[in-house]
Amino acid sequence: MTRIETVESRQSEALTSNLRRRRHRRALALTGLGLSFFGTVGFWLAATGVVTNSISPPAGSPSNGSFATVTPLSTTVNRTNGGAQLQTGVALAKIVLSSAVTTSARVDVDWTNVGAAASILGNPNAQISIGLYYPIHTGNCLTSTPGSVDAPFINLTDTGNSTYCVTLDEGSTGRYVSSTGKLLLAQNQVGGYLIPSINTSTISACGAAPLDGSGNPYDVTGTPCQPASITDSNQRALWVIASIVTPGTIPQGVQPSLTTLSFFVGVKAS
Amino acid sequence: MLMGASLTTSTLGDTGTTTAAVAPAQSDFIFQVANGVTLPTGVTSLANTPSTDFYTANPSATPPTTPYEIQNAVVPSWSPTAQSAGSVTVAGDLALVNGAIAANGIVVSMYVTNLANLQQDYSSFALPVDVWQATCATSCPVGAWTQYTNPSLILPVYLTSTSGFLTFNLPAGTNLYYDITIDKGGSFYCTSTATSGTNSPSLSPTFYFTAEPY
Numbered sequence: 230m231t232r233i234e235t236v237e238s239r240q241s242e243a244l245t246s247n248l249r250r251r252r253h254r255r256a257l258a259l260t261g262l263g264l265s266f267f268g269t270v271g272f273w274l275a276a277t278g279v280v281t282n283s284i285s286p287p288a289g290s291p292s293n294g295s296f297a298t299v300t301p302l303s304t305t306v307n308r309t310n311g312g313a314q315l316q317t318g319v320a321l322a323k324i325v326l327s328s329a330v331t332t333s334a335r336v337d338v339d340w341t342n343v344g345a346a347a348s349i350l351g352n353p354n355a356q357i358s359i360g361l362y363y364p365i366h367t368g369n370c371l372t373s374t375p376g377s378v379d380a381p382f383i384n385l386t387d388t389g390n391s392t393y394c395v396t397l398d399e400g401s402t403g404r405y406v407s408s409t410g411k412l413l414l415a416q417n418q419v420g421g422y423l424i425p426s427i428n429t430s431t432i433s434a435c436g437a438a439p440l441d442g443s444g445n446p447y448d449v450t451g452t453p454c455q456p457a458s459i460t461d462s463n464q465r466a467l468w469v470i471a472s473i474v475t476p477g478t479i480p481q482g483v484q485p486s487l488t489t490l491s492f493f494v495g496v497k498a499s
Numbered sequence: 500m501l502m503g504a505s506l507t508t509s510t511l512g513d514t515g516t517t518t519a520a521v522a523p524a525q526s527d528f529i530f531q532v533a534n535g536v537t538l539p540t541g542v543t544s545l546a547n548t549p550s551t552d553f554y555t556a557n558p559s560a561t562p563p564t565t566p567y568e569i570q571n572a573v574v575p576s577w578s579p580t581a582q583s584a585g586s587v588t589v590a591g592d593l594a595l596v597n598g599a600i601a602a603n604g605i606v607v608s609m610y611v612t613n614l615a616n617l618q619q620d621y622s623s624f625a626l627p628v629d630v631w632q633a634t635c636a637t638s639c640p641v642g643a644w645t646q647y648t649n650p651s652l653i654l655p656v657y658l659t660s661t662s663g664f665l666t667f668n669l670p671a672g673t674n675l676y677y678d679i680t681i682d683k684g685g686s687f688y689c690t691s692t693a694t695s696g697t698n699s700p701s702l703s704p705t706f707y708f709t710a711e712p713y
Contacts, residue, residue, distance in 0.1 A: 291651075293650060293651040294651065295651050337657075337659065337661065337662065339625035339657050339659055339686070340625070340686060341625055341627070341657060341684065341685055341686050342586070342684065342686060343584050343686040343688070344584040344585055344586050344686060346584070353584070404661050405661075416584045416688060417584070417622045417623070417688040417690070418622060418623050418688070419584075419623045419624065419625050419686040419687065419688060420623055420624075420625045420657075420659045420660065420661055420686075421623075421661055422661055493625065493656070493657045495656065495657070
């Protein structure tokens with residue numbers, strides 16, 4: 230068993246500080262204009278004044294002025310030496326941001342110890358695909374195959390051990406993002422970014438899985454719900470979740486020298 | 500034997516060393532960390548450049564030196580190998596910011612100025628950028644450098660090939676100094692170690708810093 234955890238995260242670029250900078254720059258420009266006229270035309274001073282802009286962040290923005298709140302998550306991944314493996318549902322971070330900016334956020338993800346991939350995963354050619362996921366109903370995902378979850382769905386445990394079925398935002402765009410909305414990282418591509426595609430400005434609280442025409446519950450993509458951990462109606466949550474593909478690992482019985490994968494997750498306006 | 504020699508030569512040809520260079524704006528509140536640069540009075544060490552790498556405050560030394568002048572700047576470095584992943588192996592200092600120049604705070608921005616050149620040699624990179632602080636409010640020279648802490652800024656942050664810039668909003672303070680550094684670690688993948696030719700490939704990032712007081 231190898232413990233793989235996200236050890237890096239970043240509170241996103243401060244939105245309000247950017248706005249403050251713009252205001253500050255403008256203030257400097259105005260001051261310069263006033264001084265330039267001071268020596269020649271006295272009445273210009275009387276005609277100048279202080280201009281202030283009233284700028285407020287969107288409702289639901291973090292109180293510290295950040296664009297979004299990023300909470301790193303630690304995930305344990307089971308690995309068996311020897312064969313090729315696909316490990317899904319490796320949660321890297323939970324992102325909370327204003328409902329007004331859900332489709333204008335840019336989520337940067339960087340694999341910060343890619344050079345140790347061979348030591349950790351037993352193969353330097355391991356690939357990691359990363360997506361943005363939204364909850365769609367409470368409880369685990371429904372599946373036709375016992376013991377597994379079918380893509381693009383993932384079982385997620387949120388704050389307070391609440392379980393949700395989450396689904397991939399397959400329309401996500403960005404840099405090094407596939408047509409199915411997943412950022413692909415490998416040894417020769419250590420970072421990229423995702424831009425969410427699903428507008429969650431209107432949303433309902435998460436409940437049980439919906440019923441199909443026959444009265445059976447089913448998983449459905451494209452309709453996110455509000456998890457109980459988000460109590461501010463102006464906020465939305467999404468998760469950064471990875472899948473790890475290892476073509477083949479070290480021989481059975483050999484122990485890896487490192488046991489931690491590290492990622493950096495940052496969110497800012499796109 | 501010949502095969503071995505050939506392989507050795509080929510390997511050497513695919514490796515190199517590189518260091519980061521900084522081109523700061525001229526000001527009295529942000530300073531490039533480089534040999535020969537004179538820092539503000541009291542700054543006789545940096546997070547990675549120890550006091551022993553500064554000239555002493557002895558104007559009669561040979562050659563003549565200036566107090567608080569950097570003699571051997573410790574800048575970040577690493578040794579890229581073509582077609583291999585790597586990381587920063589030597590942490591180093593990039594820029595010093597004087598926190599006393601603002602009433603409230605300072606917005607420090609750093610930009611990579613040769614992204615196009617770097618793309619010729621790196622397919623991607625994520626370099627760990629850190630902020631350290633020190634003060635000499637009660638006694639100079641500056642005391643120990645400690646990592647800057649703020650709930651809204653979890654350090655280090657990563658300067659990446661897909662962004663190319665970072666911005667820090669740092670509080671002002673009398674006799675307060677900030678040191679912008681690159682730590683050990685991070686990731687890059689080197690595709691080539693060429694440093695000349697078409698499109699001017701480069702292994703070494705160059706930076707431009709600005710500091711805006713408010």
